[in-house]
Amino acid sequence: xxxxxxxxxxxxxxxxxxxxxxxxxxxxxxxxxxxxxxxxxxxxxxxxxxxxxxxxxxxxxxxxxxxxxxxxxxxxxxxxxxxxxxxxxxxxxxxxxxxxxxxxxxxxxxxxxxxxxxxxxxxxxxxxxxxxxxxxxxxxxxxxxxxxxxxxxxxxxxxxxxxxxxxxxxxxxxxxxxxxxxxxxxxxxxxxxxxxxxxxxxxxxxxxxxxxxxxxxx
Amino acid sequence: xxxxxxxxxxxxxxxxxxxxxxxxxxxxxxxxxxxxxxxxxxxxxxxxxxxxxxxxxxxxxxxxxxxxxxxxxxxxxxxxxxxxxxxxxxxxxxxxxxxxxxxxxxxxxxxxxxxxxxxxxxxxxxxxxxxxxxxxxxxxxxxxxxxxxxxxxxxxxxxxxxxxxxxxxxxxxxxxxxxxxxxxxxxxxxxxxxxxxxxxxxxxxxxxxxxxxxxxxxxxxxxxxxxxxxxxxxxxxxxxxxxxxxxxxxxxx
Numbered sequence: 001x002x003x004x005x006x007x008x009x010x011x012x013x014x015x016x017x018x019x020x021x022x023x024x025x026x027x028x029x030x031x032x033x034x035x036x037x038x039x040x041x042x043x044x045x046x047x048x049x050x051x052x053x054x055x056x057x058x059x060x061x062x063x064x065x066x067x068x069x070x071x072x073x074x075x076x077x078x079x080x081x082x083x084x085x086x087x088x089x090x091x092x093x094x095x096x097x098x099x100x101x102x103x104x105x106x107x108x109x110x111x112x113x114x115x116x117x118x119x120x121x122x123x124x125x126x127x128x129x130x131x132x133x134x135x136x137x138x139x140x141x142x143x144x145x146x147x148x149x150x151x152x153x154x155x156x157x158x159x160x161x162x163x164x165x166x167x168x169x170x171x172x173x174x175x176x177x178x179x180x181x182x183x184x185x186x187x188x189x190x191x192x193x194x195x196x197x198x199x200x201x202x203x204x205x206x207x208x209x210x211x212x213x214x215x216x217x218x
Numbered sequence: 219x220x221x222x223x224x225x226x227x228x229x230x231x232x233x234x235x236x237x238x239x240x241x242x243x244x245x246x247x248x249x250x251x252x253x254x255x256x257x258x259x260x261x262x263x264x265x266x267x268x269x270x271x272x273x274x275x276x277x278x279x280x281x282x283x284x285x286x287x288x289x290x291x292x293x294x295x296x297x298x299x300x301x302x303x304x305x306x307x308x309x310x311x312x313x314x315x316x317x318x319x320x321x322x323x324x325x326x327x328x329x330x331x332x333x334x335x336x337x338x339x340x341x342x343x344x345x346x347x348x349x350x351x352x353x354x355x356x357x358x359x360x361x362x363x364x365x366x367x368x369x370x371x372x373x374x375x376x377x378x379x380x381x382x383x384x385x386x387x388x389x390x391x392x393x394x395x396x397x398x399x400x401x402x403x404x405x406x407x408x409x410x411x412x413x414x415x416x417x418x419x420x421x422x423x424x425x426x427x428x429x430x431x432x433x434x435x436x437x438x439x440x441x442x443x444x445x446x447x448x449x450x451x452x453x454x455x456x457x458x459x460x461x462x463x464x465x466x467x468x469x470x471x
């Protein structure tokens with residue numbers, strides 16, 4: 001795995017590997033699970049007169065390529081917000097990237113930002129699921145909600161962050177995975193996103209904080 | 219002026235009503251630590267459960283202290299990997315760390331020296347991320363972040379972001395961005411007043427340096443300690459810092 005570290009967790013009997021590249025990998029299905037890619041966000045901002053370079057997204061895609069190659073994944077499940085808004089030049093860059101990975105299936109559980117047309121999704125070779133996608137013991141849904149006891153849901157949407165406070169008034173905010181008994185919330189994959197740290201903290205939750213190339217359990 | 223008044227406070231025949239009223243505080247300061255006279259420079263080292271505090275009292279005004287504190291923090295951080303939380307007011311500044319701060323009479327001369335000033339200031343500005351805060355104003359004026367006033371219906375929800383995120387993105391992906399350069403220039407030229415800082419350092423070099431170890435906060439240090447507008451500077455690796463906080467949080471569980 002090079003110098004990127006991983007943590008293994010068990011969700012509803014299934015082993016999942018959390019990578020410090022802000023993705024989860026499901027070994028038995030050879031599937032990568034990511035959330036909140038926000039492709040096209042930088043071009044959308046440029047469109048509105050705010051000059052954000054596209055290299056942000058290109059770097060995100062490089063990271064995704066690295067994950068695909070490291071884990072030898074066959075499939076990617078995106079739990080929502082794969083695209084920031086409409087089709088734009090950033091999405092065309094993604095289309096080029098997609099050419100290299102034609103054999104990999106991409107499944108998108110739609111989120112509140114995904115506003116591409118059906119024809120665009122077809123062109124990009126992305127299959128859209130229902131609002132909730134169930135695959136064996138795991139379910140995927142964009143927004144984390146309270147769920148029934150039998151299910152284990154993997155979500156995104158909130159861009160979770162962990163606020164660490166140390167001695168001598170030191171504090172750091174870093175992206176994290178949140179694992180509870182029935183829910184796993186993934187950090188936002190895109191670098192051009194903020195962090196939400198104001199979530200409820202209770203004792204039953206595990207936090208996997210991504211700091212640099214490593215992952216830490218809190 | 220302040221330095222002059224402090225000088226007077228030591229004199230029991232002081233006439234000013236303010237100085238008379240403040241006499242108990244001055245007495246306490248003198249008892250626990252020291253009242254710096256005109257030709258002296260006071261440094262207080264205080265250890266509390268918060269960590270290790272280093273106070274310096276140059277009496278040069280907030281703007282100069284902002285830069286001087288970052289400079290001193292940067293020079294100490296060069297000696298050992300350490301993280302600081304920095305606070306300042308009009309008469310002094312505080313460096314707070316979780317580890318003991320290696321400061322002695324010998325290395326003080328170097329830490330407070332006026333040599334190599336321009337380069338060290340530039341490094342400390344970067345290290346203390348001062349430009350990031352300056353960038354907030356610039357981002358709002360340039361329309362990079364949307365500010366909605368009360369009652370205005372929000373229409374551009376997809377354009378929401380914060381100046382912090384944009385600054386981070388620019389630093390990494392567009393380092394020549396003019397608006398970001400503007401933030402650096404503003405910190406450097408408007409706030410810095412390098413000649414004043416150099417003059418202050420030279421005055422400190424000439425004064426008698428007094429290092430006091432105190433067991434509790436002194437009257438001079440309290441107002442700085444409670445200042446919540448802080449900046450930080452660190453020369454520790456990110457992963458070491460996280461590991462430290464991880465062990466601390468496990469202790470409290």
